[in-house]
Amino acid sequence: MGSSVDAVVAPRGVVDLRGEAGAEFVAAYPADAVVVVSGLPGAGKSTLLRRWSGAARVRTVDPRTVHEACEAVMPAALPYAVYRPWARLEHFRLLRSSVRRGGPLLVHDCGSRAWMRRWLAREAARRGRELHLVLLDVGAATALDGQRARGRHAKARVFARHRRGLERLLAAFTRHVRSGGPLPTPEASSVLLLDAVSRSRARSVEFGAENATR
Template identity: 90%
Template sequence: MGSVVDAVVVPSGVVDLRGEAGAGFVTAYPADAVVVVSGLPGAGKSTLLRRWSGAAVRAVDPRTAHEACEAVMPAALPYAVYRPWARLEHFRLLRASVRGGGPLLVHDCGSRAWMRRWLAREAGRRGRELHLVLLDVGAATALDGQRARGRHASTRVFARHRRGLERLLAAFTRHVRSGGPMPTPEASSVLLLDAVSRSRATTVRFGSAGRAEPGGHRRKPADQGP
């Protein structure tokens, strides 16, 4: 017997799915897109990246560089001492990955406009598009997520990211309600998800996505079984 295929979301401009419950959906991007998944520490970025990444899709997470540096450092040495090295290694890996071919997923806090602009420039030089997925789950949910994973951002770091993301989300909310300039002109699309719609984003697809309906949504017909 056949079954109904999940809806396909083809982000174009700003697609706001916050507050929308329902069935799971596939998110579709161009074959060589660079997709940045952003949100507060504990918002679920790593969970979404694990769900979306696979053998054919590479994901770059700053935690990878952190753990690689940690593995060769004395256990008694605080991370703050070698943080600059870890950050440099992360940027090297990120630059090499953007310059390479194929789709790319990037884990980033999203509060730093200079990082988005740098990624957009690096991607654009190679004819690649930058797309943004922004997780708007609220500070309380993000703090719960930190406790659940057993890793905590410092109060200062969390507050800094929270201020930057709140300004960015406010700009997107104004854009969705009344139009005006795109808050992130460097991004080809922005997908806004909250705790509800985040869980519905079951799969990502890179390549031919078909034609999207207004709002970036498209539903495929049911598969027909034999």
């Protein structure tokens, strides 16, 4: 581990690093963990996943990959909306098979759909695996800037739907951090809350490490 890394963070329960500046850190999870990185379109999920998967050489499931694979075999004139159900089914098949294969897994997901988290947690638990969440709280303006920078834009209604769902979830986490009470996502063994500042500090991920400073 490089000298610029200040800590290894092995989340349990809710770990809120929003607003915390400092040195880079490594996020550490159990050897067979399923780690879901969530946030608004443009929040930096893909950037974080590329950095983490490249450093740890971990398999990643990203719905964009399936989307592009479907586009490649469909007529150019055929709108994506026509074959979206098939693309989604293929994504679920890939996600299920990846969980069943074992080994550490990173998952790209918007995070606003509770049923998706519960389904994925059940699939993982059947194989003795834990589900962990990383939630990027960067705000709508930063996420929209991120969309412009990457040249891909979510439809306004889709963005608004994800925004509403994530705002409710983040508000529940904020209440939990401040006053305790039930965990908003009981299906997850941990939730790591990051904003634009702490997201940039999350240098890499490792699986199987037992010790941490937090």
